[in-house]
Amino acid sequence: MPDLKGYGWLLLDGMVMTLGVATASMIGALAVGLAAAVGKIFAPRAGRALIEAYTTVARGVPELVLLLLIYYGLPTLAQDMLAGLGHDVSLRIDPFIAGIGTLSLIYAAFACEVYRAAYLAVPSDQGEAARALGLSAAQAFRCVILPQMMRYALPGLGNVWMVLLKATALISVIQLPELMRSADVAARSTRLPFTFFFMACLLYLALTLVSMWGQVRLERWALRGVPGSSL
Template identity: 65%
Template sequence: MFDLQGYGWMILDGARLTVLVGLASMVCAIVVGLVVALAKLFGTWFVRGAVEVYTTIVRGVPELVLLLLVYYGVPTLIQDLGAAMGLELKIAINPFLAGVGTITFIYGAFASEVFRASYLAVSKGQVEAARALGFNGFLVFRLVVLPQMLRYALPGLGNVWMVLIKATALISVIQLPELMRSADVAARTTRMPFTFFFVACLIYLAITLVSMWLQSRAEAWANRGVEGARL
């Protein structure tokens, strides 16, 4: 059942690429999410409208459709526009960049809601106290609001990561040799689909379990001293 017919290293390489795509996408999604959350909270009506359109697109369009649109649709559109202007263009998007960019675009929207809720959870009294001490707006945000936002956001960001890492399986459709693509190639070559897809399931589960443990440790670190202060 677990005879991988010499494809074990390919599966491990795919797993490493899956984690790399997930980490790169998560870091970018956190940055995008924080910027979008601040735009929702403090932006002008035009900026708030723009980010609302962004989050509506993410909610309304399936992830796979967005991925195919970015990887196949955008290069074709650019080439067609170039041909209409008499230019012969050859556009190809790197599948790694297409995958990370699309996942960032999608999960940045979800991260923004996590950050927005985290900001609203920060006590207004602490903000007013910091201003009373003479802190300007930037110092209030950096020293008082942001550290507490991150503490409140950790559970939500952990959930975003859990969903994001599973969504990396969609990148297999654009030929990036991540875990799902590697398992599919091995399954087709050896005609052992159950074995390789089951191994892929176990690896995804292992990534999830490790992530849950790391999240619990991070939350315990972020909440150190908080419970004691409440008591």
């Protein structure tokens, strides 16, 4: 076991922060992604165009660029606009909020495409049968289509979670004390960069392995009773 010189708890605290950021960001991504997917499927042409523009930008611009734009760029832009109106104020976004907001918006774009593909995978006659039973379009979607969508979407959403979990390391650049930031602080303080960055690698790997195990269990639960399921 490597000598962590008293910084082991710092790494564990950073891992807890990483999990908190990743979990909150994933919840936001799932909610925003579902709303965007519904808009892409059912909204008028203008609404679909706006959502398409959002998903294109979110998937096409590097995460780090968007993170810096939101954390540093938005407060500066707001300050300059207020200064032009005669108000001298200093604005700052909390790094935890900035990190969660950025990751949620970015990975909601990926979740949106997962949801949309899952919707297309549901046989169209399911919705028709629900309407024939007297359900409204909204009720048919909520009670019949959405549960089946989620079963199809689980593998893709699991991949979104894996990528998002690793992307939390980018938040270290805005000084949030997550795992990567904690490893960097420990490495600089002890002059043992290999030891602490290697330990960070192992902790990220452990989180990934646990996530993979949980995803398999969740997919197995979702596919219970489905004929031909091999899980």
